[in-house]
Amino acid sequence: MSNGSLSLPTSANGAKPPFTRPTANFHPSVWGDRFLSYVPTSAESDSHIQQAKLLKEDVRKSLVSPIDHNNFSFKLNFIDSVQRLGVSYHFEHEIDTLLCQIYNISTKDNNIIAHSDHLYHTALLFRLLRQHGYRISSGIFCKFLDQTGKFKESLADDIQGMLSLYEAAGLRCHGEDMLEEAHKFSFEQLTKFITIQLSCSHTTRVQHSLKQSLRRGLPRLEATYYMSFYEEDPSHDEKLLTFAKLDFNMLQELHLKEVSSLTKWWTKDLNVLTNLPFTRDRIVECCFWILGVYFEPQYSRWITTKGTALGSIIDDLYDAYGTIEELELFTSAIERLVQAHMAEARWCYTNHIPTMEEYMEVRGISSGYPFLMTLSFLGMEDTTEEVLIWATNEPVIIAASTAIARIMDDIVGDEREHVVSSIYCYMKQHKVSRKCAIEELQKLVENAWKDINDACLAPTQVPMTFLIRAVNFARVIDVLYKDEDNYTNAGGIMKDHIESLLVKKMSL
Missing domain, CATH: 1.10.600.10 (Farnesyl Diphosphate Synthase)
Incomplete structure (x- = not known):
C-alpha cells in the first residue's frame, strides 16, 4: 500500500489534467544479492546427519516409554519442550499416542480430574490437550479462585505458574469467562513482575511472552528464542537440545x-x-x-x-x-x-x-x-x-x-x-x-x-x-x-x- 492523491482532479471544461502516478517509493530490498547464490555449509556433513539420527531415536524412546504417576509431569514437560524446540514434526505419531494416553488418564467427560494442585502443571496439561484439539473444560481452574470468584492473589508469587496460565489462556474461545479472567490476571501479574524483577532469570522469557504470545507466534521463529531459554534451564535434556x-x-x-x-x-x-x-x-x-x-x-x-x-x-x-x-x-x-x-x-x-x-x-x-x-x-x-x-x-x-x-x-x-x-x-x-x-x-x-x-x-x-x-x-x-x-x-x-x-x- 502507498501514499497518493485521493481522486483525479478535473479542469473547468471537464478535461483531466496530466496525471501524476501515486508512486510509493518503496525502499529497496535490504538483502541485495545475498541469497542469490547458495553454497552448502558443514551443517550438511555426514557426521551431523548421523548424529541427528541417533539423537532422534533417543528422543523417540523418551516419548514412547510407559507413562505412570511418577513420570506424568516429566512427560508433560518433555512434550512441551519437543514442540517448542521445533522438532515435533518428527514425532507426530508418538505425540498423538502419548497425549491420547494423557487424556484418558487425566480427564473424564472433557473435564480434567484430580492431577495436581500446582498451577504450572495444571495450566500446562490444559494447554497441551487444547493445542491438540481436545475440547477440555476450563473449569479445572476453579480451584485457583478465592471466595469472591477471583484468582488468588498468592498465585502471583509463582512466576512459572503465571506464565503457564497466560499461555493456556491464549487458547480461549467465545464465552469462556474463566479464561478471560485468567488472561487478564496473568497479564497484569506478569507485567508487574518485569517492572520489579529486572535481573531475575525469568525476566527475559516473561518479556518475550508478553510481547509475542505463544499461541500467536510462528513455531520455527519461537524455537530460536526457546532454545536459549531451554539451554539455561539446569534440568534441560541435553540430547533433545x-x-x-x-x-x-x-x-x-x-x-x-x-x-x-x-x-x-x-x-x-x-x-x-x-x-x-x-x-x-x-x-x-x-x-x-x-x-x-x-x-x-x-x-x-x-x-x-x-x-x-x-x-x-x-x-x-x-x-x-x-x-x-x-x-x-x-x-x-x-x-x-x-x-x-x-x-x-x-x-x-x-x-x-x-x-x-x-x-x-x-x-x-x-x-x-x-x-x-x-x-x-x-x-x-x-x-x-x-x-x-x-x-x-x-x-x-x-x-x-x-x-x-x-x-x-x-x-x-x-x-x-x-x-x-x-x-x-x-x-x-x-x-x-x-x-x-x-x-x-x-x-x-x-x-x-x-x-x-x-x-x-x-x-x-x-x-x-x-x-x-x-x-x-x-x-x-x-x-x-x-x-x-x-x-x-x-x-x-x-x-x-x-x-x-x-x-x-x-x-x-
Missing part, C-alpha cells in the same frame, strides 16, 4: 536452497527490478512469510511463495501505480482474480467509503488470504478433493484468519491517505472517533482468534494438519503487523526475523 540445534541447522540449509532458487526466479526470470520497478522488491520476505505457514521439509513452499509474490505485485499495481484507465483494462484481462482490487480502486477515485460489511467482503478477497490458504494445501501430499472443497466454501477458520490480516494491516497502515480502510469505514458507519474505531477493530481481532481456537477443537471438519495452516497464516500477521507494516518496511523487525531463520546458525 542438541538434536533440535542440529535439525534447525540442517533444515536451514534446505530453506536456503529454496530461497536462492526463488530469488533467481524473481530477479533473473521475471527481472522484476527492471520490468516492474514500481513494486516492492520483497521476494526474501515472501519466502519468510510462507516459512511461517509451513517450514517442515515434507511440504513444498514453491507455489505458495510464488503466489504470494505475484499477489504483492498486483497489490502494488492497484494501490501504488496504475491509472484508473489502465486498471480497468488490466481488470478486464484477468477479471475474476482482480475484480475485488478494482472495486477498491473505484472507492479511492470516487471518495466512496463503504460499510464495514461491504469493505470486509471485498477486502477479504483482494487480500489474497483465502486464495493463498487454499493454495498452500497444494504443497501438502495428503490434500484431498474434500479438503479443497471445504477450503473454497468460506470455513470459519479461513474467514477469521483473513479478518485478522485485513484489520491488523489497516491499523498499522492507516496513514495511507488514498486507501480506504476498515478504520474509515467503521468511523463513518458508527460515527465514532478514530481511537474508538481502532479499539473496536482490535476486539474483532480478538474474536477472530477465538473463532480460530474453537475451529481447532474436536470434532473438526478437516484434519488438524490443514487447520494449522490457517492458524499459521494468522500468526504471520500477528508477528509482522503488530506494531507496523513490517512487510513494506522490511528493514527492522522483519530483517531480524529473517536473519534468525536464514542467516544465523545454532551453535553446537
